[in-house]
Amino acid sequence: MTLAEYRKKRGEPLIREDADGAHDDKHPSALKYVQIGLILAIITAAEVGLYYVDMNFTLLVVLLIALSVVKFSMVVLWFMHLKFDASLFSVLFTGGLALTVVVFTVAIAALGGSLT
Amino acid sequence: MAHATAADHLQTSTGLDNRKLLMWLFLASDCLFFGSFIAAYLLYRGRSVVGPYPADLFDIPFTSVSAFILLMSSVTMVLALAAIQRGNVRNMRIWLFTTAILGTLFIAGQVFEFTEFNHEGLSLSTNLFGTTFFVLTGFHGAHVTVGVLILLSLFVVSMRGGIQQKDSLAIELAGLYWHFVDIVWIVIFTLVYLIQP
Numbered sequence: 001m002t003l004a005e006y007r008k009k010r011g012e013p014l015i016r017e018d019a020d021g022a023h024d025d026k027h028p029s030a031l032k033y034v035q036i037g038l039i040l041a042i043i044t045a046a047e048v049g050l051y052y053v054d055m056n057f058t059l060l061v062v063l064l065i066a067l068s069v070v071k072f073s074m075v076v077l078w079f080m081h082l083k084f085d086a087s088l089f090s091v092l093f094t095g096g097l098a099l100t101v102v103v104f105t106v107a108i109a110a111l112g113g114s115l116t
Numbered sequence: 117m118a119h120a121t122a123a124d125h126l127q128t129s130t131g132l133d134n135r136k137l138l139m140w141l142f143l144a145s146d147c148l149f150f151g152s153f154i155a156a157y158l159l160y161r162g163r164s165v166v167g168p169y170p171a172d173l174f175d176i177p178f179t180s181v182s183a184f185i186l187l188m189s190s191v192t193m194v195l196a197l198a199a200i201q202r203g204n205v206r207n208m209r210i211w212l213f214t215t216a217i218l219g220t221l222f223i224a225g226q227v228f229e230f231t232e233f234n235h236e237g238l239s240l241s242t243n244l245f246g247t248t249f250f251v252l253t254g255f256h257g258a259h260v261t262v263g264v265l266i267l268l269s270l271f272v273v274s275m276r277g278g279i280q281q282k283d284s285l286a287i288e289l290a291g292l293y294w295h296f297v298d299i300v301w302i303v304i305f306t307l308v309y310l311i312q313p
Contacts, residue, residue, distance in 0.1 A: 030198045037191035044187060048180045051310050061311055068306040071187075072299050079194045080295045086132055089140045096144025100151035108159050 027084055036078050043071050139289050143296045150300050153255060154307060157248040162313060164243035170312055173233050182225040183305045186260075189218035190298040193267075193291045203281040209274050212287070215294065216267040219260055226257045249308070256304060259297045266290050 028036075047067050050060060077083040082090050128134055161170075196211035230250070238246045270290055273279055279286060 027198070027201065030195055033191060033194045033198060037188060040187050040191075041184065044180070044184055047306065047310060048176065051176055057313070064306050064310050068302050071302045075190055075295055075299050075302070079190050079298075080292055088130065088132060089136070092137075092140045092144050093147075096147045100147040103148070104151045104155035108155055111159055 027081065028078065033078070036074055040071055040074060043067050133285060135285065135289060136292075139292050143292065146296065146300075150252075150256070150303075153248070153252040154303065157252050157308060160244040160248050164245045166243050168233075168236050168238050168242075168245075170245060170249075170308075173236055173238060174309055174312070175229070175232075176309060178225070178229070179305065179309050182222055182229075183301060185218050185225070186222045186298055186301050189215045189222070190295050192218060193294045197284065197287050197291045200279065200281060200284045200287050205274065205280065208279070208287065209271060212267055212271050212274070216264050216271065219264040219267065219294075223257060223260055223264065226253065226260075230254075252304065252308070256297070256300055259300070263290075263294050263297050266293065 047064055050063055050067075053060075076093070082093065130137065192211045192215040196208045196215060199205075199207035199211060230253075233246075238249075240246055240250045267290060270279065270286060
């Protein structure tokens with residue numbers, strides 16, 4: 001079975017669907033994009049607000065990283081359409097991302113660096 | 117002579133457009149590129165033996181506005197894609213141009229920040245902070261600049277009637293690159309600016 005046949009079996013869209021210019025109806029509406037943009041703006045404001053709050057530094061680091069992961073994921077899933085697109089794109093990107101995180105986390109830890 | 121149709125051209129063994137596949141592969145590899153610079157910054161943070169230090173220079177309100185501008189440019193970029201996918205070329209041009217303007221504003225902010233830091237005595241060779249900071253944010257700025265040039269090129273092509281609904285992939289690919297530049301800044305903004313031990 002070719003990958004194309006496998007993807008067809010899974011119901012994933014093939015490129016033929018938009019070759020004639022028809023857009024994929026699974027993509028969100030413009031209003032949805034604006035709503036997501038608003039959420040991203042609010043999270044950014046929260047991040048900056050946290051920066052000025054006097055709190056335990058480790059807790060601050062955890063909160064800021066959690067918020068940035070949420071922002072990162074929202075952009076990748078909704079704006080870059082990984083949520084709707086073929087799973088192969090997700091595999092490629094998350095593979096590269098995971099490799100980056102693992103390699104450099106190990107490198108930083110091994111060489112004595114730290115977030116805190 | 118047989119003429120290949122668009123459909124023939126797009127038949128691939130994966131069932132996916134090779135151009136889009138290539139863009140995702142490039143973005144995955146670019147993760148490692150930026151990962152190495154971010155790791156270098158984190159590794160050498162706090163190890164500069166002479167100033168100026170990050171706490172002396174960073175202007176969080178200013179950088180927050182820059183981060184907000186780049187984030188909003190992702191919204192306008194995806195609106196440009198949504199417009200062309202629905203066949204609305206006029207709106208696509210408006211959003212595309214808006215995205216390029218927001219990107220230019222971000223670059224202008226970065227140039228201002230670099231100039232200020234330089235006036236305060238920080239250069240690429242002043243200390244470990246200067247080296248790792250300028251290399252990391254400079255390469256990101258270069259990526260944004262390339263993105264702005266791509267957006268402006270697409271805008272000019274569309275003004276000449278070269279982008280229609282059937283060409284939406286060109287906007288989608290530019291969008292993928294632009295959003296990637298945005299998510300890299302999300303990481304840099306948090307790890308470099310907001311988290312300062």
